[in-house]
Amino acid sequence: LHASLSSTGGTALRASSCVIGELWLRRGDRIEGALNLRRSQIDLLTLDTGKLPSEVYLGDLTYTALAPHEPAQRRRPMLERDGDGFVPYAYEQLTASYRRIGDDDAARLVQLAKQRRRRRTLPWYGRLWGHLQDVAVGYGFRPLRAGGWLLSLLAVGSVAYGLHHPPPLKPAEAPDFNPVFYTLDLLLPVISFGQESAFAPEGGYQTLSYVLILMGWILATTVVAGVTRTVSRQ
Incomplete structure (x- = not known):
């Protein structure tokens, strides 16, 4: 029966504040x-994403297992439809359910x-910083992206x-110019190859050089912020 x-x-x-062994929401028509x-x-919790209504309330909902196993892209809209807005706990629960089955x-x-959902709740400067972290390293969850940016700028x-x-x-004291290491000197905030301090570009x-220095600091800062966030999640 359905x-x-x-x-x-x-x-x-409405099944709020309940203790339930199994709850099946699957098959049949979409919930209206x-x-x-x-x-x-x-x-x-057996939940067919096709049955989900346009409005859900998942605050403080705890589930041990979520079935059937579906990609995160299909489960994510469930969290974005919460009538209470951004509910961090709901994201943590879904994350935990994937980790329990080894889908890192x-x-x-x-x-x-x-x-990304949290970013929409921040003031403009917080959203700007969030966009930078997202583009640079995917908030620390896509660290290889930083390497791509570094190679492109290099x-x-x-x-x-x-x-x-x-x-x-100082022509008499300057080392031989190397464009690769000079660019690395501009991009890497800490490491120095002695090129930046020996040469002075002009005009454009x-x-x-200013743009490369700025991008280097942005990349370094976003990488540190992203890695710190990722490590703290382990």
Whole structure:
């Protein structure tokens, strides 16, 4: 037997503050109306994403297992439909359910979605910083992206300064100019190869050096913030 749950404009199913062994919400028609599972404890929640209504309430919902196993991309809309807005606990529960079955990739995607959803609640400067972290390293969940940015900026600087060597500050003391290591000197905030301090670009090439220095600091800061966040999740 399959029941149809419908309450247009109201709550189709309220099972809040319950302790349930198994709850099956699958097959049949899509739920019409809100689904309220706040504060419930469920051992096995069988939830077909196709049955989900446009409004759910999942605050403090705890479940041990979530079935059937579906990609994070299909589960994520469930969290974004919460009538209470951004509910961090719901993201943590979904993350934990994926980790319990060893799907770490899906768990990381849920955490990435959590950070992106949280960003929408921040003031403009917080959203700006969030966008930078997202683009640079995916909030620490896509660290290889930083390497791609670094290589791209290194290529731009190496070509630009390789075609137009900046003049040395002290010609008699300056080392041989190397466009690759000069660009690395600009990009890496801590490491020094002795190139940046020995040469002084002019005009547009000086502007490019400022841009590379700024991008280097942004990359370094976002990488540290992202790695710190990722490590703290372990």
